[in-house]
Amino acid sequence: MTYSFSQSAPPIGRRPILIKGKDVRCYYPLFVMLAMAAIILLVFWFGSRYPQLFHKMEDMGHHQLLSFIWNAELLKASLNAGFIERWWVSFVNWIWSMRIGMSFGLALGTLLHTLFEFYPPKIGGNIYLNTLKGVVMGAPAAVCVNCAVPVACGLTRGKANVESALGFMFSSPTLNFIVVSMVFAGLPWYYGAIQYSLIALVLFVFVPLIVHWHNRTNKDEDDDQGTPTCSIPLYKECEETFLQSAKHVVREYGKNLWKLIKTAVPFMLVAALLSSLAMELLPLKSIFAEVNPLVLTGTALITVLLPIPIALDVMTAQQLYSQQVPPPYVMLFLFTLGTYSFLPMSYLWTEVSKKLAIMLYAMFVLLGLVAAFTVTLFA
Numbered sequence: 156m157t158y159s160f161s162q163s164a165p166p167i168g169r170r171p172i173l174i175k176g177k178d179v180r181c182y183y184p185l186f187v188m189l190a191m192a193a194i195i196l197l198v199f200w201f202g203s204r205y206p207q208l209f210h211k212m213e214d215m216g217h218h219q220l221l222s223f224i225w226n227a228e229l230l231k232a233s234l235n236a237g238f239i240e241r242w243w244v245s246f247v248n249w250i251w252s253m254r255i256g257m258s259f260g261l262a263l264g265t266l267l268h269t270l271f272e273f274y275p276p277k278i279g280g281n282i283y284l285n286t287l288k289g290v291v292m293g294a295p296a297a298v299c300v301n302c303a304v305p306v307a308c309g310l311t312r313g314k315a316n317v318e319s320a321l322g323f324m325f326s327s328p329t330l331n332f333i334v335v336s337m338v339f340a341g342l343p344w345y346y347g348a349i350q351y352s353l354i355a356l357v358l359f360v361f362v363p364l365i366v367h368w369h370n371r372t373n374k375d376e377d378d379d380q381g382t383p384t385c386s387i388p389l390y391k392e393c394e395e396t397f398l399q400s401a402k403h404v405v406r407e408y409g410k411n412l413w414k415l416i417k418t419a420v421p422f423m424l425v426a427a428l429l430s431s432l433a434m435e436l437l438p439l440k441s442i443f444a445e446v447n448p449l450v451l452t453g454t455a456l457i458t459v460l461l462p463i464p465i466a467l468d469v470m471t472a473q474q475l476y477s478q479q480v481p482p483p484y485v486m487l488f489l490f491t492l493g494t495y496s497f498l499p500m501s502y503l504w505t506e507v508s509k510k511l512a513i514m515l516y517a518m519f520v521l522l523g524l525v526a527a528f529t530v531t532l533f534a
Contacts, residue, residue, distance in 0.1 A: 181393040183400035184273045191408070192266055199259040204297045207255075208333040211466045215341050215473055223471050223492070224430045224463050225252040238435060245431035250423075252464045256302035257423060263296075264305030265412040271309075272407060282318050282363040289322020290358055294330040296323070299465040301426065301498040303327045305419050308502055309411075317507055318366040321515075322358060328465050328493045329354050337466060341473035342489070345533040350490055353522050357494075361518055369511050418505075419498075426462040426497045433457055443480045451483060455523040458491040459516060460500070468492035482534035483527035491523040 211226070221228060222245060229251040232244040289310075293303065307320035328334070329350075338347040395403060437457065442450055463471075472489035476482075495515060503512035 227252040260302035260305035264309030267309035285316040286322040289319035290326040293323035293326035301462040462496035486530040487527040490526040
């Protein structure tokens with residue numbers, strides 16, 4: 156992705172230092188944001204995410220999962236807990252499980268928003284290449300699809316492509332090398348083959364096609380909604396000192412962070428409430444008793460929307476497999492948990508397009524059913 160830089164005439168008496176024909180002061184905000192990105196990524200990747208993923212890999216198959224939607228226990232329900240207590244405990248534990256990933260998503264999403272505010276990207280017209288850019292960014296990021304939402308919002312609010320945002324969101328929880336290793340290590344090979352064949356279809360066939368359709372039929376959608384949610388002012392000065400540029404970046408970063416928090420955190424809390432409620436109401440034992448197409452479809456309609464931490468989908472599927480749950484349900488949970496959820500759907504609904512949000516939801520439900528019935532050919 157290339158960036159366009161704006162330049163003003165240098166102050167009288169100061170000899171400009173040129174980099175590729177541009178005053179070095181035009182790059183001061185970029186230097187500051189690169190340093191911020193390095194700090195954010197190093198703290199998250201090496202202080203939390205990758206150690207946590209390696210720990211999940213070691214635990215897979217050796218520990219009983221306490222929940223299908225959270226994996227870090229802050230509160231513990233009493234032995235005779237009622238419905239309200241179990242719901243509350245699940246709600247709190249979900250938030251506790253998501254705290255680090257969501258914080259990272261907010262921090263990185265805000266940084267991308269701020270970067271594009273200072274250096275607007277020149278957006279290419281190749282949807283497939285733009286999707287690939289999102290995938291290349293998302294796979295090593297190693298965040299769940301819920302925590303990827305602030306990053307995607309930073310991309311779209313910064314006037315980047317919708318397809319890049321979708322590529323980031325869908326690749327980050329599924330294509331990380333540790334998650335891929337967990338799938339093939341914890342389940343028979345055909346589960347992984349089906350999973351990643353469908354993920355490839357999503358990223359490189361369905362996302363580009365859906366976005367192409369969206370771009371052709373919904374060009375004026377944002378104008379119809381009034382003031383554009385993602386509009387941002389552009390930075391056009393190259394006369395600040397490094398300290399002034401740093402202060403400017405931090406000030407804009409703080410403003411953008413608050414805007415993103417106001418958008419993402421309420422959705423996160425609603426997602427926690429609804430997913431906790433769903434887990435308490437779903438009669439999983441009855442559902443797993445037999446493979447019924449109608450029950451399988453109803454389950455898919457719910458599991459696609461459940462927001463879960465990264466790799467919990469793999470751990471859940473592995474546990475179901477070890478408990479001899481029918482293969483279609485194992486495959487359904489593996490594919491539908493963690494690839495989409497209430498949070499990205501809400502983001503797309505409010506920031507991009509209602510039709511796009513619904514189409515992607517329907518796509519993941521249908522592909523989840525395809526995966527569930529395909530696995531019966533092998534199992």
